[in-house]
Amino acid sequence: MASRSKLNQICQFCRCTPRTELKKCHKCGSVSYCSHACQREDLTNHQRACRVAREGVIIPPLDFLKTRKEKERLTEILTHCVPRLLTALYNDLARWMEAKSSALLERCINDLKLRYTPSACETHVLRVVVSRDEMWPSSTSTPGELFTVTKFQVMDVQYARESMVLWKDCMRELEIQRREAKANGLGMIAVVGIECPALATVRLLQFTGVGRYLLVTPAESGQRSHRRARR
Known part of the structure; x- marks a missing residue:
């Protein structure tokens, strides 16, 4: 050989x-x-x-296109239109996260059982997988309707850093930010990771000073959420 x-x-x-x-x-x-x-x-x-x-x-190969004009048009779409489309979809995801931040914080507290084991916010994150039916920017939908949650999962930080391809980089950044927060006395940080497979991205929602939320009973938390909804 x-x-x-x-x-x-x-x-x-x-x-x-x-x-x-x-x-x-x-x-x-x-x-x-x-x-x-x-x-x-x-x-x-x-x-x-x-x-x-x-x-x-x-x-992608352009051999199936016959004329030079067709090839130039497809090249223009790939180099200009697609990046703008992805940017618009990323912006929609940011709008959805902002609209759902309060509900996601409450879900994180409940799923990680932070009222009983506050230290869990140091070792675990709440993974939220979202999907989108129409992969185009939307100007008519309200922010909360832009994406649909398909999965909630409590995930170990070490497992996410070592085994989840999309999560590796953001978990390393999270570790650095947690050390800085601890040094600056910002208290506990609860983390919700929004995973969008269609965009091949993970965005983190970080909630600092979670201790004050843990002092609120679930009933009081529900009443506050109800009052916010009525407003």
Whole structure:
């Protein structure tokens, strides 16, 4: 069986194995050629893979489009319209979180049983998975109707940091913020993580000074929520 170093000495275009050292693509460095002529001939085929290797950008094949105008239009949609659409959806998610923050805090206190074990807010978070029926920005729906909750789950922070791909980075940031809050005397922080698989994102709602909420009985909490709703 050929060694790995031997396999890497094959020209990307002509597939030959010259005696001289191959020259790598100077942009991505992921492929090699035996001559500049081979690199020029393979330019059209390598452009897409070259950009993916450099920037991590996934570009769908445009071979099914017939005219240059169609290709330019699809490229414009992918580079301009899609990012604006995602930004609008992220903004909708932020609006939904703000509208539901009080209800999510009460759910977090109840599900984590913080009135009986306050230390649970240091080791666990409330995972809330949301979905959206229409993946387009909405100007007519009220903020509370933009997303639908499909799952509530009490999740261990360590498990989220080590095993949940979408949660890893925000759990590391949360650990830093909790240390800073403890150093500044801000008290306990209860955390609700809003996970939206359609947007491949997790947004955290952090509630500082949760101790004062734990002193309120569930009945009083329900009365306050009812008064807020009537207003």
